[in-house]
Amino acid sequence: MSPAKSPAASQRSYHHGDLRRAVLTAALDVIAADGPSALSLRDLARRAGVSHAAPAHHFGDRAGLLTAIAAEGYGLLARALGDARDLREAGVRYVRFAREHPAHFQVMFSPGLLRGDDLELGTARALAADALRAAVTAVDPGDRGPDARLAGVAAWSLAHGFATLLLGHNLDGAVGDDDPEEVFRALAAMLFHSAGPDTPRT
Structure with missing residues (x-):
C-alpha cells in the first residue's frame, strides 16, 4: 500500500512561469465573461488549481x-x-x-x-x-x-x-x-x- 500523499504533494504542480500563466489565463476568462470587477484572487486560485496564496505571491x-x-x-x-x-x-x-x-x-x-x-x-x-x-x-x-x-x-x-x-x-x-x-x-x-x-x- 502506497503512503498517503501530503496536501502539498497532492497540490497541482507548476513551474514558476506556468503558475503565473495559469493565474493570468484564469483571470482573462473571468474578465471576458464578467468584467474586471468580478476578479477575486482567491477565486482565481481555485480556478487555476493553485494554492490561495499563489496569485498574491506573483502579483501582489x-x-x-x-x-x-x-x-x-x-x-x-x-x-x-x-x-x-x-x-x-x-x-x-x-x-x-x-x-x-x-x-x-x-x-x-x-x-x-x-x-x-x-x-x-x-x-x-x-x-x-x-x-x-x-x-x-x-x-x-x-x-x-x-x-x-x-x-x-x-x-x-x-x-x-x-x-x-x-x-x-x-x-x-x-x-x-x-x-x-x-x-x-x-x-x-x-x-x-x-x-x-x-x-x-x-
Whole structure:
C-alpha cells in the first residue's frame, strides 16, 4: 500500500512561469465573461488549481494582476502592429487584436485599475504607441495633414472607437453579416486617402 500523499504533494504542480500563466489565463476568462470587477484572487486560485496564496505571491494584489494583464496586452498589440504595411492595415490589426483579446483590451484602457508607474506596463505601452506612430508618419503629409500627432489621434480614435463599439455589440445592425475588418478598411479609406495601397486618390 502506497503512503498517503501530503496536501502539498497532492497540490497541482507548476513551474514558476506556468503558475503565473495559469493565474493570468484564469483571470482573462473571468474578465471576458464578467468584467474586471468580478476578479477575486482567491477565486482565481481555485480556478487555476493553485494554492490561495499563489496569485498574491506573483502579483501582489488585484491591481498588480490587472497591470500584468494590461502590460501583456500592450505587448501583444505592439507585435500585431509592428509589421503592418500601411496605416489602414495597422487599423485593421488593431480591430483584430480587440476581437481576439477582448479581456486584455478592456483592462488596457482602464487606467484607474492599474499601477500607472509600473515599468513593464510603461514600456509595453510605449512600444504600442511607437508602432501606431510609425504607421501614421508613413502616410504622405498631403493625405494626413501637416500635424502627424493629430493624425495619430484621429487614426487611433477611429480604430479604438470602432473596436469598442464592435465589442459592445453596438454595431451589430450597421455591420450585419459583413466582415468587420473590411468595414473598417472602408472607414479608414474615408479618413485617409492613402490609408492603403489600393485606395483611389482624389
